[in-house]
Amino acid sequence: MIETVATTAYDDQKPGTSGLRKKVPVFRQPNYVENFIQSIFDTIGDCAGKTLVIGGDGRYYNREVVDIAIRMAVAAGFGRLIVGAGGILSTPAASNIIRRHGAIGGIVLSASHNPGGPTEDFGIKFNTANGGPAPEKVTEAIFARTQTIERYMISRQAGVDVDQIGSTRLDQTQVEIIDPVADYAALMETLFDFGRIAELFGSGFRMAFDAMHAVTGPYAKEILEKRLGAPAGTVRNFKPLPDFGGHHPDPNLVHARALYEEMMGEGAPDFGAASDGDGDRNLIIGRGIFVTPSDSLAVLAANAHLAPGYSGGLKGIARSMPTSAAADRVADKLGIGIYETPTGWKFFGNLLDAGMATICGEESAGTGSDHVREKDGLWAVLLWLNILAARGQSAREIVEAHWREYGRNYYSRHDYEGLDAEAANGLMEALRAELGSLPGRAIAGLEVAAADDFAYHDPVDGSVARNQGIRILFEGGSRIVLRLSGTGTSGATLRVYLERYEAAPDRLALDTQAALADLIAAAEAVAGIRARTGRDAPTVIT
Ligand code: VG1
Ligand code: CO
Numbered sequence: 001m002i003e004t005v006a007t008t009a010y011d012d013q014k015p016g017t018s019g020l021r022k023k024v025p026v027f028r029q030p031n032y033v034e035n036f037i038q039s040i041f042d043t044i045g046d047c048a049g050k051t052l053v054i055g056g057d058g059r060y061y062n063r064e065v066v067d068i069a070i071r072m073a074v075a076a077g078f079g080r081l082i083v084g085a086g087g088i089l090s091t092p093a094a095s096n097i098i099r100r101h102g103a104i105g106g107i108v109l110s111a112s113h114n115p116g117g118p119t120e121d122f123g124i125k126f127n128t129a130n131g132g133p134a135p136e137k138v139t140e141a142i143f144a145r146t147q148t149i150e151r152y153m154i155s156r157q158a159g160v161d162v163d164q165i166g167s168t169r170l171d172q173t174q175v176e177i178i179d180p181v182a183d184y185a186a187l188m189e190t191l192f193d194f195g196r197i198a199e200l201f202g203s204g205f206r207m208a209f210d211a212m213h214a215v216t217g218p219y220a221k222e223i224l225e226k227r228l229g230a231p232a233g234t235v236r237n238f239k240p241l242p243d244f245g246g247h248h249p250d251p252n253l254v255h256a257r258a259l260y261e262e263m264m265g266e267g268a269p270d271f272g273a274a275s276d277g278d279g280d281r282n283l284i285i286g287r288g289i290f291v292t293p294s295d296s297l298a299v300l301a302a303n304a305h306l307a308p309g310y311s312g313g314l315k316g317i318a319r320s321m322p323t324s325a326a327a328d329r330v331a332d333k334l335g336i337g338i339y340e341t342p343t344g345w346k347f348f349g350n351l352l353d354a355g356m357a358t359i360c361g362e363e364s365a366g367t368g369s370d371h372v373r374e375k376d377g378l379w380a381v382l383l384w385l386n387i388l389a390a391r392g393q394s395a396r397e398i399v400e401a402h403w404r405e406y407g408r409n410y411y412s413r414h415d416y417e418g419l420d421a422e423a424a425n426g427l428m429e430a431l432r433a434e435l436g437s438l439p440g441r442a443i444a445g446l447e448v449a450a451a452d453d454f455a456y457h458d459p460v461d462g463s464v465a466r467n468q469g470i471r472i473l474f475e476g477g478s479r480i481v482l483r484l485s486g487t488g489t490s491g492a493t494l495r496v497y498l499e500r501y502e503a504a505p506d507r508l509a510l511d512t513q514a515a516l517a518d519l520i521a522a523a524e525a526v527a528g529i530r531a532r533t534g535r536d537a538p539t540v541i542t
Helices: 032-044 062-076 091-100 136-148 182-191 194-202 216-227 257-264 293-306 326-334 349-353 377-391 395-406 421-437 517-527 529-533
Strands: 002-006 020-023 051-056 080-088 105-109 121-128 151-155 166-170 173-178 207-210 271-275 282-286 289-291 316-320 337-341 359-362 366-369 408-419 446-453 470-474 479-484 492-502
Touching: 002 062, 032 062, 032 105, 032 121, 032 136, 032 151, 051 062, 051 091, 062 080, 062 105, 062 151, 062 173, 080 091, 091 105, 091 121, 091 182, 091 377, 121 136, 182 216, 182 377, 194 377, 207 216, 207 257, 216 377, 257 271, 257 282, 271 377, 282 293, 282 377, 282 395, 289 293, 289 395, 293 316, 293 326, 293 359, 293 366, 293 377, 293 395, 293 408, 316 326, 316 349, 326 337, 326 395, 326 408, 366 377, 377 395, 408 421, 408 529, 421 446, 421 470, 421 479, 421 492, 421 517, 421 529, 446 517, 470 517, 479 517, 492 517, 492 529, 517 529
Parallel strands: 051 080, 051 105, 080 173, 207 271, 316 337, 316 359
Antiparallel strands: 002 151, 020 121, 105 121, 166 173, 271 282, 282 289, 359 366, 408 492, 446 470, 470 479, 479 492
């Protein structure tokens, strides 16, 4: 039985950097979830006979919303639903399934690296037929629809058991509950030399993978331990928990501290890695060396040809604007295109679809390729393993050799979380107003070469995205970028990105924060962070 339910619009359903993210109590308001999902379906238009993928990262409220999404998709007349068993699909696995099964799109439930629980975060993302996050024109259309919505449709028929793999017919819709891991693991086998990586593990190579009680656990267990033969125990915290064990599933030096300390300590394993809530990010730590995501992107791009899936070379590299320029040097050397996009994976989709870029990355620990249309945490870890196996060197040797060859882009991000939104907006507005007068001025001893508010002109569809972050470029190539996060759910988060390039062979092993000290001082001098936010130190330094 399909019921049409009258509803009234909410005014705050505007998707941010990566979908609609709010606290669980906000999603629990009457019809809040239903309004947003119906707005997605109304934006798709005629859903009759089409295929939709549904899954999420297993966080608190995932099951309830999977059930609502299935019922509403049945009411919308979809021909086929593909749902991860237990309501589980990592973001990259969902992207792969959408592509592989010719779906019109997918609903991916996640707030990624944000904490989970009854008063924590939840999120709904919509991915389009290419498997990627909906581009801005689609998210804007969904948002517009949420503003005028007056009804939604839902099936009140008995639902399906999402824990039971199999296929059930509900009205005209075939609902398939699938193994969330199988298609993804098969795809990884086509890209990487599993035989060689298995030999590496067979030779005593030790790895620590922290799944942070998030969605990657089942994927990492199957691939690393079962298929590649890594010893049992290689994958830790592998059981997805609704509250991620009370932690932030954010693979950085703050939230994955235990892994970091182990990797820096005596008797560390050869290689350490972690991934985030929805499995699209990665943290890479070699024995005795943290690899910044920007460096990781550059190293992966420079060595990708060692993996079978990339042996033909790369078409181009794309990186988000705040990501360091380390990858640009690799692209120059390879003689391939380099593209600089705003923050958020949705901006890579056109470049990947057009065959202009093969590998993409963000400083926030997202790396991926044209195998799907999302960043992919485990993919990055497997490419690293393939490179380690092929080169027969440690992560540290590989990174240090990379710096010797290309120079080093010292890089750090300072986050100020939970700021008063007005104060944060005021800071950005004041900076924006000053941009024109900055070039030629000296700030904390550094001369400004150029300053702007980044605007992206998509080379494929000509769309323009403005106000994507303030850049202050100094003489000599150093820079500061400031932007506000678009994924937070309370107050505002200011992100300050700092970068300096060094090529002198005796200056490649400096302490990162020390190497960036004058830029840190310049950021404070130009933005007045302390005075405007009342904070005298960042919340998180990565
Ligand atoms: C952050 C990161 C960005 C990433 C986004 C979604 O966005 O900076 O690089 O694409 O999260 O990643 P923001 O607007 O908070 O800076 V995930 O893993 O949360 O889907
Ligand atoms: Co994520």
